[in-house]
Amino acid sequence: MSAMREFRRQSIRIIITNEKLFEEFREAKKCVFISGFKGYGMVGYITVTHIVEHLKCGRTGVVITKYMPEAITVDKNGIVSPFELYVCRGTDEMSIMALVNHDLPDVRERTRYADTIIRWVTSIGVNEAVFFGGFDARYRVGDEKLRWVATSMWTRKLEEPKMESGLYIIGPLALFTLFSEIYRLPALVILPYAETSRPDPRAAAIAVETFAKLYGLDIDTRELYEKARLIEEKIMELEEQKEAMQAPPGASERVYM
Template identity: 95%
Template structure:
């Protein structure tokens, strides 16, 4: 299930309940949800954090999300209802830039999923998009510095 839109805030709980109940009823064995983890919380060189429901039995080599931090919004509701309906669920949270699209984080999430299930999924296009975004950001930062730099001594006029 790919969720491209969010239901109205008043409907999100019912929506998450209906989706997870439906998945459990049709025999889905486990669920994997994707989110993003604010890159400002990175403490080492790990690429992601993760959290799982109590029914999830697989482990990832990356560290779990630290105690005291929270998942919010629809992702939290999907995880909550997975726990309620005893549907094993994993939440993969690659470190992501919160102020812009982050294809590198998406690539890391896809690679983690692929490794978990023994799949081969090409992520080159995502890494290329990440490179282009990062180049554009550097270009804009350089332009900003040039525009903010004080004029050189040769441009000064003394009276």
């Protein structure tokens, strides 16, 4: 058995488990790296997993950390580890590498995690990065669907307004953006308005559509909108039950003229 390709920096290891897929990714004219986390509305995670599934990306590697989450699950392809790398072709000239964070890296090594990942993707020839997260819907000021932020090397602009000064991106998403700026990787952060207290597939659908438009991709989002509809119906049902329980006895029988 041949040795697997590995990149290591301090306590973080990136192991390539499918060399063929990895090399096919690097052969493309443009290589794009995407990622997100389980932040507001789980938008980053839902968005990336949806893109991976609908573009039929293949698993090409894993990330191993010192404080690895002690949990795994399984899918149709076998064991699912907490941090996985997937690759696929978006178009004939553009390939995508997705880091799927099924869990959050331990707070003690989040800085090393972000530093290692971004340093590595720049070293393998990634041209651009796109990150996804949720933007607290309470800060919506108009009818716009999202806000965005970009590093200084990113040259394109979106139609929607940028994030205003004085507001913050926090957590691992902030660190990925920061190290992209430090290592001069052109990076865009797409932040659709999201519900902060529950998963928000509708916000994820907006993120997917924005990404697809940016790169000329065809990614179906009907499934995400249907999930959003079911969640919203369930919330409405629970609210109605709550109101009924709080109403005084006989209230439904009263008649007002």
